[in-house]
Amino acid sequence: MIKSITGTKDILPADIAKWQYLEELLRETFRLFNYKEIRTPVFEETALFIRGIGEETDIVGKEMYTFKDRSETSLTLKPEMTAPVVRSYIEHSLGAQQPLTKLFYISPMFRQERPQAGRLRQFNQFGAEAIGSRSPLLDTEMIQLAYGILKSLGLNNLTVKINSLGTPETRETYKKLLKNYLEDKKSLLSEDSRRRFDTNILRIFDSKIESDQTIIKDAPKLIEHLDDESKQDFEVVKNQLSKAGIPFQIDTALVRGLDYYTKLTFEIDSGSVGAQTALCGGGRYDLLIETLGGKAAPATGFAAGIERILLACENEKSLNIPDQSIDVYLIRVDSGLEDKIAEFASVLRTQNISCDYDYLNRSVKAQMREANKMNTKYVLFVGGDEYKKELLKLKDMSSGVEEIIALSEFNTLYAKLK
Numbered sequence: 001m002i003k004s005i006t007g008t009k010d011i012l013p014a015d016i017a018k019w020q021y022l023e024e025l026l027r028e029t030f031r032l033f034n035y036k037e038i039r040t041p042v043f044e045e046t047a048l049f050i051r052g053i054g055e056e057t058d059i060v061g062k063e064m065y066t067f068k069d070r071s072e073t074s075l076t077l078k079p080e081m082t083a084p085v086v087r088s089y090i091e092h093s094l095g096a097q098q099p100l101t102k103l104f105y106i107s108p109m110f111r112q113e114r115p116q117a118g119r120l121r122q123f124n125q126f127g128a129e130a131i132g133s134r135s136p137l138l139d140t141e142m143i144q145l146a147y148g149i150l151k152s153l154g155l156n157n158l159t160v161k162i163n164s165l166g167t168p169e170t171r172e173t174y175k176k177l178l179k180n181y182l183e184d185k186k187s188l189l190s191e192d193s194r195r196r197f198d199t200n201i202l203r204i205f206d207s208k209i210e211s212d213q214t215i216i217k218d219a220p221k222l223i224e225h226l227d228d229e230s231k232q233d234f235e236v237v238k239n240q241l242s243k244a245g246i247p248f249q250i251d252t253a254l255v256r257g258l259d260y261y262t263k264l265t266f267e268i269d270s271g272s273v274g275a276q277t278a279l280c281g282g283g284r285y286d287l288l289i290e291t292l293g294g295k296a297a298p299a300t301g302f303a304a305g306i307e308r309i310l311l312a313c314e315n316e317k318s319l320n321i322p323d324q325s326i327d328v329y330l331i332r333v334d335s336g337l338e339d340k341i342a343e344f345a346s347v348l349r350t351q352n353i354s355c356d357y358d359y360l361n362r363s364v365k366a367q368m369r370e371a372n373k374m375n376t377k378y379v380l381f382v383g384g385d386e387y388k389k390e391l392l393k394l395k396d397m398s399s400g401v402e403e404i405i406a407l408s409e410f411n412t413l414y415a416k417l418k
């Protein structure tokens with residue numbers, strides 16, 4: 001038997017209500033903040049991600065699903081959305097149509113990671129990108145969006161972490177400071193961190209190894225060496241978050257090792273999902289558009305993992321979504337009425353009333369069992385003595401109240417059943 005691939009998951013009908021609820025909440029929230037949806041292809045030229053995410057990152061270094069198609073072009077299944085969104089923004093000159101472009105997406109992503117709880121190889125993210133403004137109010141907006149969505153899902157065990165990376169110039173100066181500090185401790189670092197010392201020193205902060213953490217803990221902090229503009233912007237973010245009632249912590253180890261990331265970075269963690277605590281991450285990337293060949297434009301954004309968020313909801317029992325039910329189930333009391341029932345169902349469906357009936361020639365008792373299982377709001381009995389007198393019996397399944405309807409007044413059912 002062929003099974004699904006490790007690290008991928010079917011979203012089964014029993015779980016779909018949660019997904020649809022979340023997707024509706026997302027669309028409504030993004031509408032309130034005036035973000036428009038963008039959908040990009042599942043695969044892109046590999047070069048986009050190498051340039052857009054960076055060769056030194058885990059994603060590009062070890063996690064991408066890359067393959068050659070029949071024309072020998074190297075393609076990659078998208079591991080994240082910022083690079084595709086920026087590619088599309090440049091390709092279609094979206095910035096020429098409006099000075100600030102606010103976009104959101106909901107899309108599957110692909111990374112060849114070691115699967116575990118909250119870590120999949122195909123997973124779904126939603127996120128936003130705002131391209132065209134350097135205002136720190138937009139950075140705050142990203143946190144408000146993400147935090148607001150998580151709170152609306154009833155999640156409580158949340159930690160918002162923020163940091164500032166300054167401008168690339170500030171960072172260059174800081175990297176020298178860090179290098180000086182680590183120089184004589186280099187031999188004590190893990191192999192990965194020793195390599196990063198030469199290739200991308202900031203990423204040593206990402207190391208999960210305890211001995212690395214001990215060494216890096218006392219290193220000079222980037223946040224204490226910020227340029228004036230980054231400092232002011234960071235103050236604006238902090239003030240706005242406080243005004244919005246969003247609690248936050250400053251986490252100086254929250255770095256993104258690439259040069260086009262600037263100023264604010266943030267992450268929202270949950271204490272309810274096990275080892276993989278990050279529900280969402282984001283920040284400012286003022287230099288990426290130019291790096292990908294566009295006209296320089298400041299930008300900020302975030303991405304959040306849907307599976308991990310739903311896992312947190314499950315663990316906190318925060319979502320209580322009733323099963324979707326139909327409006328009415330038609331029950332065939334006598335045989336020979338199959339065509340008539342199909343006809344009634346067609347009419348009801350054209351009136352936007354969801355309905356279903358038995359296609360398996362089952363007994364009345366079995367049809368009733370099915371109606372109960374479906375959690376239908378009403379049952380309409382077709383047949384028996386009533387039908388001979390051109391009447392139908394309608395039962396309200398929650399109150400148990402029954403009512404007789406004349407066939408000639410079938411249309412009075414429409415208002416009742418909705």
Ligand code: AMP
Nearest residue numbers: 118119120123278279280281304305308
């Ligand atoms: P990133 O794009 O790495 O900043 O990730 C943003 C969010 O996507 C994370 O906070 C997770 O919630 C989610 N995420 C990232 N990688 C995975 C994965 N392999 N499986 C499930 N969710 C993931």
